[in-house]
Amino acid sequence: MLVTLEEASKGRDGAALPPLSARYRTGSATLVAAETERRPAVLALIASGRMRPDAGAVRIDGAVDNALLRRRVAVIDAPEVNDPVGEVPLSAVVAEELMFAGRPSHPLATSRMLATLQASEWGKHAIADVPPRVRIHVLTELAVLRKGVQGLVLTAPDRHGGDPLAWWQIAQKLASRGLAVLVVCGTAAQSVIDADALAQELAATGDFEDNALDREQP
Template identity: 55%
Template sequence: MRIALNAVSKRPALDTVTLTYGTGEAVLARAETEQRPTVLGLLASGRMKPGSGTVTVDGVADASAIRRAIALVDAPDVSDPAPNVTVAGVVAEELMFAGRPSGVHAVKRTLASLGAAKHARDAIGQVPPTVRIRLLVELALLRDGVQGVVLTAPDRHGGDPNAWWRIALEVASRGFAVLVIAGDASAAAIAASSLVERLEAPWEDAEPDDDPTRDDSDTPILTERSLFDLPDVITRPVPVIENDTHTETSDE
């Protein structure tokens, strides 16, 4: 599955955007300001009609098919849970939306499978960012027919952007399409981390030095200017691994 936003805009909130995301990919799209991430998320998940441009799935303009296949996760004022609802309450509601048993035993098993049992009575607005994001993404994937997620503005919760980016990569490796919409600072942090990983790769994988006589030891990995040179979209194809485990939620 591949979803393409072709010269899409929704003015005045969103200027022209072109991007694609698909099965086995984690894609990070940069979007600043209060409204832009949510508007882009609504467009990318087939839940808003663009003012210009087209949104297609496998080359076909079919908003209904995109809505069925893509879950819009944690979009501010649209799909984010109320901050004072308990984690257990969020899980029960999401299991109900997914057409699965949502009783006490099912909720407990789901939380345990996601490593969040200790947060059952905590308000969702108070849990660590990675716990919240993992929980909401995994619960969205339980819905029938969902093949991917659009995660909106996870950076607003704080924490290390690389932590939720690793979640995006792991979910993509299971054969889902993942689009994350976040701000410039998060994109810069993720780009810097990716660059460090490349620099630490085995020497045989390194590209030849174009000037062996130049001393690059004090060259900064990511300069201040690099923030403005970042691409609008960072795409990471991920090798899809077989994973037939799924959260069990049946009541006893």
Template identity: 50%
Template sequence: MRIDLRGVGKGRRTEALPATTIGYESGRATLARAETEQRPTVLGLLASGRMRPDTGTVTIDGRADAAAIRRAIALVDAPDVSDPAPNVTVAGVAAEELMFAGVPSNPVSVARRLDKFGLRDVARIPIANVDPIVRLRLLTELAILRDDIEGLVLVSPDRHGGDPLEWWELAKRLADRGFAVLVIAGDASAAAIGAAAMIERMQAMDVDEVAEHAAIAEGGLA
């Protein structure tokens, strides 16, 4: 499955979202940059088929079908749209999401599910007070329990603080399980992830490759 957004914009003069082109697909984690308070959520709504763009197109496997996108894509933790109320406990969030997924959501079922996630020790903690990576792991694992979910759009995970490399690794692990994952975050997080990826590539090079790249960077090779 592949979702493509081509030149999508929202707002009378694209104030809500300027023209944006991005795609994400099964088995891959994709990072999209979006700054300001409103734009990440607007982009998330467009990318998950929950909002119609004023300009541009959104397609799934080459066809325009917003209903199919909505069925296939879970919109995770979008501010004021799909984020849980801050004072609800982890167990409460789990119960509600299990109900939406159409699976048992009684206290025993919730406890067993949190045990499976390794999160039973935080069951009584308000969702706003758990570590950012715990929050995101809980919400993504619950989201993929819903029928027909093939992808996830994660909105502004960096707003909760924490290390962006942690939630990026989580996104990549979800992609390794076959899901299409789009993460929408700010420039600072994107820069940190890009720097880490560059270091990882450099570490994977042999000595001669590193020397060649260093020479190119210094203008030593044509």
């Protein structure tokens, strides 16, 4: 599956979302930056077929088909769209997501799922108090359980704090399982991830060590 945004924008003069081109595909995690309070959610909705752009186009495998895109792509934790209410216990969030996935959602099933996701200790905590890594891991894994889901749009995970590399690693692992993953975040988090990727590339090619030796020369 390949989803392509072609100069997609929303609002007068692109106020809600300036023209943006991007793509995400099966087996890959893609990072796109969107600043301001509401642009991440707007972008997530457009990229998943839940909102039509005012200009430009969004295509799935070359065709404009919002209904198919909605069935194939789940939106994760979009602010003021489908993010869980902060005071709700994690166990209640899990139960609701199991129900959406058409699975048993009674207390025993919920408890088992929390254990499977290694989040049992946080079950009684309000989701607003759950560590960002745990929150994102739980919400993404539950979304994957929904019938027909082949892609995920993780929305503004950086707003919860923590290390951006933690949720980026989650996104990459999901992609390695054959999912198409789009992560919408701020430019600061993107810079951290880009810097880490560059460091890994330099280390893999030996340039990092060579540059370090050069700096040590008198």
